[in-house]
Amino acid sequence: MTINLISNQTKTISVAENQNVLSIAQQQGINMSYACSTGYCGSCKCKMVSGKAAELPISASGISHDEIEQGYTLACQCKPLGDLTLLEVD
Numbered sequence: 001m002t003i004n005l006i007s008n009q010t011k012t013i014s015v016a017e018n019q020n021v022l023s024i025a026q027q028q029g030i031n032m033s034y035a036c037s038t039g040y041c042g043s044c045k046c047k048m049v050s051g052k053a054a055e056l057p058i059s060a061s062g063i064s065h066d067e068i069e070q071g072y073t074l075a076c077q078c079k080p081l082g083d084l085t086l087l088e089v090d
């Protein structure tokens with residue numbers, strides 16, 4: 001699967017099934033905002049521009065239900081289900 005990360009420029013990373021976006025970005029040398037890596041702080045929040053991802057775990061308290069409904073996700077918990085485009089939110 002291919003993930004496009006849009007911030008001040010677009011970066012493309014490859015993600016295998018059941019991997020989260022943040023850990024793969026870090027492994028591939030791409031800096032993303034984060035603090036806890038466990039879904040609590042919300043600092044890795046991104047907007048899903050296209051594609052689908054697995055439902056976030058209930059423990060992901062760094063994002064509200066309304067934000068999820070609006071297409072936001074947490075990169076540290078986001079497991080793509082196919083090609084995905086994410087807009088990093090500062």
Ligand code: FES
Pocket residue numbers: 033034035036037038039040041042043044045062074075076077
């Ligand atoms: S890094 Fe804290 S919620 Fe993702």
